Amino acid sequence: MKANVYVTLKNGVLDIQGRAVMDALGSLDFKELKDLRIGRFMELEVDAATPEEAKARVTEMCKSLLANPVIEDYRVEVAE
């Protein structure tokens, strides 16, 4: 079963990479850009009986290693 994990910086945590990339786009004349934040996207392939089970296990993976709760949020999507 395929699972997608999105790890993003929490609101309020300064995203310096995102800021640098945003400034670069601004200098390329993309003046409409209001905000840009950089995160991490991971594709996982897991053995699980049901999508619910897969989601629960991948959530455990996020808690133990894939995200740092001090600065990051995460979101798990399992393909049905």
Next chain:
Amino acid sequence: MKFAIIVFPGSNCDHDCYHVVKHVMGQEAEYVWHKDCSLEGFDCVILPGGFSYGDYLRTGSIARFSPIMAEVGRFAAAGGLVLGICNGFQILCEAGLLPGVLMRNRALKFICKNVDVRVESSQSAFTSAYKDNEVLSIPVAHADGNYFASPETIKELEDNGCVLFRYSTAKGDLSPEANPNGSLGNIAGITNATGNVLGLMPHPERASELALGNTDGKGMFESIITSFA
């Protein structure tokens, strides 16, 4: 006094620490491989600098699951002295032995230079050889040294006197210009609430010999040895 120097895949300051402990300070030192599970007989544990597991995912995030880390946790809980330098600091944060996290430097660059660091308190097992507010010049070498924690955690650290080192000017002023990496509160090093676990980004082991032109870091090793005697 017997020091354990933990070696992770990617540690690269382990030999420097060993050299200073053994040959400069004249103490016993042994390397402990990260897959070992015992710290029996050791009096102090050093987690050296480097790039454990290539800094993949986040700095220190994979090293914290090395078998030895459970034992480092037990050693710290029993009151043993643990010193995490640079990557060692990052590992201690990921392991939850110290609060907060080291994020990418504000300027997104690897910084390798001497910085001025103010000793916030000499009332610590790691700083008794220094004077309060003494300013040390110690090298940093990191890309991820930007200390961050929630406002509640920062307040707790400040209230409990856990901030042991701050980036400052040579005169000891905490200006934003003296902050090389964007750390909150100019924080360069913190201890846990019980004061026996220290993590810091500057490298005292690179500043402990006259031959290297700088002995400002030697006091940290002297303090540890004094506290044990």
